[in-house]
Amino acid sequence: MTQPDPTSLEALRRAIDAVDDEVLELLNHRAALAADVGRLKAQAAPEAPFHAPRRERDVLARLGAANPGPFPGAAVRTVFQEIMSACLSLEKPLRVAFLGPEGSFSHLAARHQFGGSSHALPQGTIEAVFGAVDRGRADYGVVPVENATEGAVDSTLDAFLDSPSRICAEILLPVDQALLLRPDLDLAAVRRVYSHPQALGQCRRWLEVHLSQADRVEAPSTSEAARLAREDAEGAAVASELAAELFGLKVAEARIQDLAANATRFLVLGPRSAEPTGCDRTTLLAMAPDGPGALLRLLEPLARRGLNLSRIQSRPTRRRLWEYAFFLDVEGHAEDPSLAEALDDLRAACASLKVLGSYPRTDA
Structure with missing residues (x-):
């Protein structure tokens, strides 16, 4: 290919146009191969x-x-994820459920994982996301499980108690919260701030300093908070800048989260676990019988084999008083020999044990 004159703007632009034409031709060739x-x-x-x-x-x-x-x-990942998403849609668009409406951070996580050509299925609650996957109305679901500032998302953990869906991937998404207002509203006139409880907690200090006069109003999601703020003449929302575009709001202040490097971990729900990659994580749901040393018996099979337990969280089962379930994240895949042996020992030590899924680690 003849190199253009690097001192001529017109020549460079013609060269770029030629490259764009070639890229488009190659994209169509790739799409045809994918269809085959x-x-x-x-x-x-x-x-x-x-x-x-x-x-x-x-x-x-x-x-x-x-x-x-x-x-x-x-x-590179963003571009080729979109290319693969578009090519797959020629065969059958992936149906992806997430905590909506569109513009939520769960929506952003779903687009990051599956691309913009996937078929978005926004749900009103986290439980509804699980239900869409469990009943086959969605191929995958995306739910938040923990935030770097506010910790675990309890409704996600609780939904696993009765769901047959498996974890097949995880997404670590940087989260920048913004304060959104109607175009005609000033900060001093705000009387209510809408958002998901996790988002309000992530911005607690900023809100106390700058909006101490405003009540905090919990919403099912950050994008629903943006919709509520649009309808409230004295309302604001803590949400993403994408939500501002979708709901016709202005960004009064960007990056208001208390922790600058804020991030949320999402789980991808599907019908089966992922295949081993050599750098995986496995999430377990264990119910230990009540009594002295119950937690020690739960952890000992993992420690004895040198398996790293990266997270443990307890939640009431809501079935019997003072009965708790333990959620454990262990490095490794359930098919790895050492973890498979540990799981056999855990089944003997637990009242019940459920492997929620093995999937590639995003922090590797």
């Missing part, structure tokens, strides 16, 4: 899942490692 793959998979195994998450992970990892620059490495 879908056709062959449907002929060979009509009942097999049409989505291959491991294949996507391998492609993204290979391209990220092979990128020589100057195209930004961080953008």
Whole structure:
């Protein structure tokens, strides 16, 4: 390819146009190949899942490692996730349920994982996200499980007690909270601040300093908070800047969270766990019989094999008074020999044990 004159703006722009035309031609060629793959998979195994998450992970990892620059490495995943999402939609769009409405951080996490060509299914509650996956109305669900500032999302943990869905991936999403107002409203006139309890907690100090006169009003999600603020002449919302665009609000202040490096961990729900990658995490739900040393008996099989327990959280089962379930995150895959042996010992030590899923770690 002839190199353009680097001192001529017009020549450079013509060269960029030519490259864009070539990229578009290649994208259409890729889409045609993907359609052929879908056709062959449907002929060979009509009942097999049409989505291959491991294949996507391998492609993204290979391209990220092979990128020589100057195209930004961080953008490689975003671009190719959208390309794969668009190509998959030619076969069948993925139905992805999340805590809505659109514009919530769960929506952002779902788009990060599955791309913009997936079919968004916003749900009013976290329990409804589980229900959509459990009943087959969604291929996947995305739910928040913990925040770096506010800790565990209890409603997500509680929903696992009765759901057959499995965890097949996790997403670590940076979370920047913004204060959103109607275009005609000033900060001093705000009397109510709407948001999800987790978001209000993440911005507690900022709100106390700048909006001490306003009541805090809990909403099912940050995007629903934006909708409520739009309808309230004295209302504001703590939500994403995307929610401001969707609901016609102005960003009065950006990045108001108390912890600058704020992040939320999301779980992806699906019909089955992910295949082992060599760098995985497994989430367990254990019910230990009441009595002295119950928690020690729960942890000992893991410690004896040198398995790292990265998180433990207890929740009441709501079935009997003072009965608790323990959620444990363990590094490794349930099919790894050492963890598989530990699970056998745990089953003997627990009243019940459920493997909620094994999936690739995002912090590796």
